[in-house]
Amino acid sequence: xxxxxxxxxxxxxxxxxxxxxxxxxxxxxxxxxxxxxxxxxxxxxxxxxxxxxxxxxxxxxxxxxxxxxxxxxxxxxxxxxxxxxxxxxxxxxxxxxxxxxxxxxxxxxxxxxxxxxxxx
Amino acid sequence: xxxxxxxxxxxxxxxxxxxxxxxxxxxxxxxxxxxxxxxxxxxxxxxxxxxxxxxxxxxxxxxxxxxxxxxxxxxxxxxxxxxxxxxxxxxxxxxxxxxxxxxxxxxxxxxxxxxxxxxxxxxxxxxxxx
Numbered sequence: 716x717x718x719x720x721x722x723x724x725x726x727x728x729x730x731x732x733x734x735x736x737x738x739x740x741x742x743x744x745x746x747x748x749x750x751x752x753x754x755x756x757x758x759x760x761x762x763x764x765x766x767x768x769x770x771x772x773x774x775x776x777x778x779x780x781x782x783x784x785x786x787x788x789x790x791x792x793x794x795x796x797x798x799x800x801x802x803x804x805x806x807x808x809x810x811x812x813x814x815x816x817x818x819x820x821x822x823x824x825x826x827x828x829x830x831x832x833x834x835x
Numbered sequence: 836x837x838x839x840x841x842x843x844x845x846x847x848x849x850x851x852x853x854x855x856x857x858x859x860x861x862x863x864x865x866x867x868x869x870x871x872x873x874x875x876x877x878x879x880x881x882x883x884x885x886x887x888x889x890x891x892x893x894x895x896x897x898x899x900x901x902x903x904x905x906x907x908x909x910x911x912x913x914x915x916x917x918x919x920x921x922x923x924x925x926x927x928x929x930x931x932x933x934x935x936x937x938x939x940x941x942x943x944x945x946x947x948x949x950x951x952x953x954x955x956x957x958x959x960x961x962x963x964x965x
Contacts, residue, residue, distance in 0.1 A: 718955055733843060733876045733964070736916060740875070743947035749955060831954050833841075834962045 720744065720751040721829040727758035728777045729769065734762055737835025738780035744833075745787035751833060753784075756795035756822055759835075760802060763794065763809035763816070778811075785813045795822045837870045838862055839957035841950065842878035843964025846895040847888060851963035852881055856898045858961065863906055871909040871953040872899070874942075876964065879917040882910070884939035896939050903941040914944040 722741045726734035744751055755763060762777050769776040784792075794809065796818040809816055819825050826832060840859060844851030855872075863869060874881050886896040903910050912922065917938075918931070924944050928936040938944060954960055 720954055732919075736876050736913075739915070740947050740950055744951045744954070747948060747951045749951050831957075831960050832962075833950075833954065833960070834964075 718749070718830040719828070720749060720831045720833065721826060722751040722753050722833045722835065723826070724753055724755045724759040724762060724835055725757040726762075726835060728762040728764075728767065729772060729774050730758070733835045734759070735775070735777055735780065737833070738762075738777060740833060740835070742780060742783055742787070745784070745789065750787050750789055752793065752829070753789070754793045754795065754819065754822065754825065756798045758798075758802075760794055760798050760804060760809070763792070763811065764804075765808065765810045781811055781814075785811075789814070791815045791817060793817050793819050793825065796820050797822075837868045837956070837958045839870045839953040839960050840872045841960065841962045841964075842872065842874050842881060843876040843962070845877040845880040846886065847892070848877070848880075849965060851965065852878070852895055853893060855963035856895055856902070858963070859899075859902060859908075863902070869906065869908055870957045871911055871949065873950045873953055874910070874912045875916050875950065877920070878964065879912050879920055879922045882912045882917070882939050882942040883922060884937045886939075900939060900941040908941075910942045911945045911949045912938070912942050913950070914946055917944055 728734045842855045846852040924938040925936040
């Protein structure tokens with residue numbers, strides 16, 4: 716059975732454990748050949764920032780989980796344009812090797828196109 | 836219709852935990868099927884056998900246990916999220932050399948594969964958490 720699955724990543728990378736646990740669930744799904752599409756919105760856009768120094772607050776970097784996505788053939792991530800602009804960020808500050816980023820102007824319509832949504 | 840509930844809220848901390856239990860009761864009473872309840876993140880605390888709220892407050896763990904007995908529910912707690920937060924079955928406590936176990940009867944520890952399976956085989960996935 717094949718379903719289109721969206722993972723909604725809304726949590727700040729180190730402010731909420733569900734940021735990391737959400738990515739772990741995404742990787743588990745991808746390993747079972749149910750790779751979801753990922754949409755980052757609200758404070759979740761901070762997960763994608765390059766130059767994170769997680770060690771300085773005794774945390775594991777979420778970047779490692781994100782970089783593992785390409786192993787499972789996920790080569791594109793979607794980011795809510797409004798969330799990014801509201802936080803005064805731009806695409807150039809969100810870089811992951813081998814993974815493209817596409818901005819989404821209308822997240823409501825984007826989300827509605829999926830069969831299931833995993834909300835983190 | 837086949838439902839799966841995903842719960843991120845800790846009981847007595849966030850509204851989502853109590854709402855999830857009431858939602859589960861309502862959907863079963865309406866004749867729907869509850870394929871699985873998956874406890875993740877802080878939601879793992881819904882499976883603590885040591886929950887001891889004052890008598891005049893809702894007893895959420897016991898609520899899930901009663902529903903589980905009545906409908907043979909599949910109450911699954913993510914094992915990785917549970918270990919991080921000190922929610923252990925007797926065998927996990929022994930394996931990890933911990934002094935006590937606290938996984939309530941009626942709940943099971945399992946991996947994230949059970950969440951993925953539930954997404955695939957349920958008609959509706961409803962998430963409870965902030």
